Amino acid sequence: MIEMPIIDVRKCDGCGLCVSVCHCNALAVVRKVVTIIETVKCDWCTDCEAVCPTGAISCPFEIIIQES
């Protein structure tokens, strides 16, 4: 399982704007709610998070120190 953006279905109004900006087809509107389709092509561009008008998508970063 790979990390994917997180959808808060309570906030999602199914407008589909995130689907239109996703260049790797990792998002789809299913029964008026956005659903994630797991794909290694998702490069965490965070455009879906940026365009979401209701704040329903989040692309959180894990902050780590490089092993020397």
Place this chain on the structure above:
Amino acid sequence: MAVQLEFLKRISYFSGLSLADLESIKKLVSERTADRAETVVLEGEAAANLYFVASGAVRVFKTSAEGKEQILSIVRPGESFNDVPIFDGGPNPASALTMGPVLLYGIKRNDMEAILRNHPQIALNVTKVLAKRVRQLVSLVEDLSFRHVINRVAKILFENIRGETGHGPRLTQQEMAAMAGTAREVVGRSLKTLEEEGVIKLDRHRIIITDKEALQKIMEVPE
């Protein structure tokens, strides 16, 4: 596809107009479709159209001589862009790039002037849209000129490093923006700058601190 009257009705510019008024405006609206990553407006060029986003999203940004990009806004359905040069007659102040396939409704400069003359009641709507834009840009100017946001972003990264247990908060750019008291667009730019300086590396959902000492130096610069 014909310009949708229902869509025009929902645009802030045309709020309060009758269907007959909207019908006459509709004749002056042209459609434009574009795929992902198309530049629909280029900074510095003569302004041809005011655009409304009917579907999809557009990123409005400025580019520095060194090629650095500062996002000014993301334009969503129902919102407009490239308004300023249509009203002041100057060149496009910023570029606009499509974030995915888009449908745009465009109105030519002369036609917009005619619309304003024929429907003076929309002047207040236009003023409100432009006032909102000025407020948003003033806030961005404040962030970019007076606040050393990059120091704060560095501090946020440092304070939220994943612990040895493998647990630690995971932060979105929106959350970092809220913590730094700035806009998401400014955090995005700060992360890019830190990456260009070799302090961090963005690796998909990970921010890898590659030079901890340099990060500490940046966060310790007094504001």
